[in-house]
Structure formats: structure tokens, C-alpha cells
Amino acid sequence: MSENTSYTTEEIARLLKISKLKVYDLIKKGELPSYRVGKQMRVDLSDLEAYKQNSRSGASAGPPAGDAAALPHTPFALPPATFTTPLHFSQPPAFTGKSAGVNVVITGQDMSLDILATHLERSQPSSRPLRSYAGSLDSLIAMYHGESDIVSTHLLDGDTGEYNLPYIRKLLVGFSYVVVHMLARSAGFYVLKGNPKDIRDWSDLQQKGLRLINRERGSGARVLLDEQLRLHGIQSAQLSGYDTIENSHLAVAGMVARGEADVGIGTEKAAKIIDGIEFIPLIQERYDLVMIKKPEHEQWIGTVIEILRSSAFKNELSSIHGYDLTDTGRVIYET
Known part of the structure; x- marks a missing residue:
């Protein structure tokens, strides 16, 4: 060769x-x-x-510090470095600076992260954003293993009704990090236009003959469904289609639109893109960013927060249906 x-x-x-x-x-x-x-x-x-x-x-550095035994034994934790969905990468427009730049891996699935990557490269040419696509839990696990610098998460803790922080605190034990609010968005059911099955609430998922289309393990939508099933005393084995998986909101909405499923869980944005379905809002979810605090991260962390608070970034996101930007850029928690 x-x-x-x-x-x-x-x-x-x-x-x-x-x-x-x-x-x-x-x-x-x-x-x-x-x-x-x-x-x-x-x-x-x-x-x-x-x-x-x-x-x-x-001679190589070997795997990042922390192994399976180090992960907290909680209902939220998945086995470390075991990703439940294929990971896909892309880069924003080619880097044009004189130096190679510092790679900053941004992990998550929402298009707002693609916009953030573009703004980061434009605002700080020494940073080279690399995009990785994974669900919220898998993103946090990647961060635990040192494989991601910025992750997004929208994970509901059914017992407290709180988003994200219960999971972050349990998975990132021993880390120094900052959590910044990105946006809020409505999550709920995708149903056929006219809602022929009259699906209005989580308890309606118990209807006999109802066909569900689910999301992959580790995604925020899957966690939302599992928490609600637990709280409503519904066994997943009762649900036809619980083990039928799609890996995006658009794919789930498309399955419902084609009549291949009666109901799916996702965000309002996808319902505005796919014809033939209605959206039944059930919860306003918080979509936050987590960034590990290290001396070498200090400059770009400050830049990211400035971008989130900037009019240019908010104006670009405001053109996308379904985003609530009221608290965008607010620091939620910092260790």
C-alpha cells in the first residue's frame, strides 16, 4: 500500500x-x-x-480516566463508552485561519448546535468546531470519557420534574463544569391529522391496538417516555411498537404521517415540517449545554456564552419555529 x-x-x-x-x-x-x-x-x-x-x-495516553466501576450506579447511567446509536460527524465550513486551530467537539442532535458551531468558528478562529450527533445520555457519557467538549441535554427526571441537572450531577461526578441554558421547546405526541385515536395524554397510550413508534435508548424523547410510563404505572411490554426505533424526531413524525404508527414522541418543530400530522403538546422541555471547565477551555467557554447571549445568534434561532429563547445564555449551574 x-x-x-x-x-x-x-x-x-x-x-x-x-x-x-x-x-x-x-x-x-x-x-x-x-x-x-x-x-x-x-x-x-x-x-x-x-x-x-x-x-x-x-506510549499513547490510553483511555480517559474513569472506568465502568467509576460511573455512579443510578437509574440514569448507561454503561460507559457503550453508544446506543451510530455516531455521525460533520464539520462546519472549512477552517480558513493560518493555524490548524483547537478542536472543540460539540455533541447533540438539535440544529441549534450546528448554528452555534458556525458562530463559534466565526467568533474565535483559533477554535475548530467538530459536530457529533448522539442522544442526550450518550452525549453526557462521551463527556465523562473526555470525548466531547460541549454537550446538549434534555433529560427529564420524573420524580422532581426537573430537567438535566439530576442526570448531570450523577454522571459527571468529580468534574468541574458549567451548565448554560440554550432554549426551551415543546415536546409531546405526533398523531395523524384529525387525531383519529383521540390521544391527548400519557394515559391514552394504554389504548388497545395503538401502534407506537419509539426513539433510541439514550435520547431525551426516550427518557421522557420511559419516565412518564413509570409515573403512570404503564408497562412498556403493553405497548405495541415500543421496540420499534427511529433515530430522529423527523423520522418518528414521518412514520406517523405514513400511517405506519399511530403515535410518536418528539418536538413541535418536526410537526411543522412533516405534512399530515398534528402535534399534541404535553411538556415544555429545557435544552441546556454542558461545558467542562479546564484552563485550556476558558477562552472558548466565555465565547460560547457570549454567542448564546448575542442578538445575532438569537435572531438566527428565532426564525426556527418552536424555540423559546427567553433565558438563552443564562448560567443554570456552575461547579
């Missing part, structure tokens, strides 16, 4: 049998040299072989 051979991050992940998040973590730490061709990261064969040789000799 030619020494000029290079690989994409996806190819590296397959060759090393690791997640793409881990590949970006190695790049971010400087353990795996890379360069950028347009919007795509590349790694040369010679650098890959050098990394493998260093790993064999014990």
Missing part, C-alpha cells in the same frame, strides 16, 4: 474498531495527526501506523 494513502475518520474508526467519537478524541489530543481537505478530516497511513506502534509500546 502506498505511503501516500490517507483515511477518513470513518475509515480509521472501522480499522481500529473504535467509535468515530474516539477518533476525534485522539485527533483532539494530538495522538493521531490529521489534516483537513475541504470539510473532511484525513489521516495519513504513516501517522496511523505510528499511532498503532506507540499504542503497542504503551
Whole structure:
């Protein structure tokens, strides 16, 4: 094979049998040299072989601190580094500064994070945002393992009615972090236009013959459903379609619109995009950002908070239906 051979991050992940998040973590730490061709990261064969040789000799840094035993044993915790959905990466427009920049991995699924990445690269050219797509719990676990710098989360604790902080506190034990409010949005049911099954509340999911379309484990929508089933005393085994999974709000809404399911859980925004469905609002969920506080993160953390509070950022988000930006940029919690 030619020494000029290079690989994409996806190819590296397959060759090393690791997640793409881990590949970006190695790049971010400087353990795996890379360069950028347009919007795509590349790694040369010679650098890959050098990394493998260093790993064999014990020269590499190894996995981040903390193992399975270190994770708190709570109802919220998933096994560390076990991602329940495929992780997909993309980059914002090609970096044009003179230096390679500092990689900042932003993990989460909402399009507001793509807009944030663009604003961050524009405001601080020394930062190079890399986008990773995963559900809220998986995002926090990636942060626990040092594989993400900024994560979004919208996880309901049914016992307290509080969003996010109960999960963050239990998963990020021993970390110093700041939690900043991003936006609020309405979550509820997708049903066929006219709501022929008359689905109005969580208790209505017990209707005989009702077909549900669910979200993947670790997503905020799945946690919302599971918490509500628990609070209403409904067994998931009773629900037809509970094990039928889609990985986005749009995909769930599309299944309902095509008549392949009677009900799904998601946000109002997707209901405005997909024809043939109605949205039944049930809860206003809080969508927050978590950032780990380290000396080397100080500059871009301040920049992110400034972006969230800026008129330019809020004006761009305000054009997207379903976002409540009343408290955007407010620091919710800081250790």
C-alpha cells in the first residue's frame, strides 16, 4: 500500500474498531495527526501506523480516566463508552485561519448546535468546531470519557420534574463544569391529522391496538417516555411498537404521517415540517449545554456564552419555529 494513502475518520474508526467519537478524541489530543481537505478530516497511513506502534509500546495516553466501576450506579447511567446509536460527524465550513486551530467537539442532535458551531468558528478562529450527533445520555457519557467538549441535554427526571441537572450531577461526578441554558421547546405526541385515536395524554397510550413508534435508548424523547410510563404505572411490554426505533424526531413524525404508527414522541418543530400530522403538546422541555471547565477551555467557554447571549445568534434561532429563547445564555449551574 502506498505511503501516500490517507483515511477518513470513518475509515480509521472501522480499522481500529473504535467509535468515530474516539477518533476525534485522539485527533483532539494530538495522538493521531490529521489534516483537513475541504470539510473532511484525513489521516495519513504513516501517522496511523505510528499511532498503532506507540499504542503497542504503551506510549499513547490510553483511555480517559474513569472506568465502568467509576460511573455512579443510578437509574440514569448507561454503561460507559457503550453508544446506543451510530455516531455521525460533520464539520462546519472549512477552517480558513493560518493555524490548524483547537478542536472543540460539540455533541447533540438539535440544529441549534450546528448554528452555534458556525458562530463559534466565526467568533474565535483559533477554535475548530467538530459536530457529533448522539442522544442526550450518550452525549453526557462521551463527556465523562473526555470525548466531547460541549454537550446538549434534555433529560427529564420524573420524580422532581426537573430537567438535566439530576442526570448531570450523577454522571459527571468529580468534574468541574458549567451548565448554560440554550432554549426551551415543546415536546409531546405526533398523531395523524384529525387525531383519529383521540390521544391527548400519557394515559391514552394504554389504548388497545395503538401502534407506537419509539426513539433510541439514550435520547431525551426516550427518557421522557420511559419516565412518564413509570409515573403512570404503564408497562412498556403493553405497548405495541415500543421496540420499534427511529433515530430522529423527523423520522418518528414521518412514520406517523405514513400511517405506519399511530403515535410518536418528539418536538413541535418536526410537526411543522412533516405534512399530515398534528402535534399534541404535553411538556415544555429545557435544552441546556454542558461545558467542562479546564484552563485550556476558558477562552472558548466565555465565547460560547457570549454567542448564546448575542442578538445575532438569537435572531438566527428565532426564525426556527418552536424555540423559546427567553433565558438563552443564562448560567443554570456552575461547579
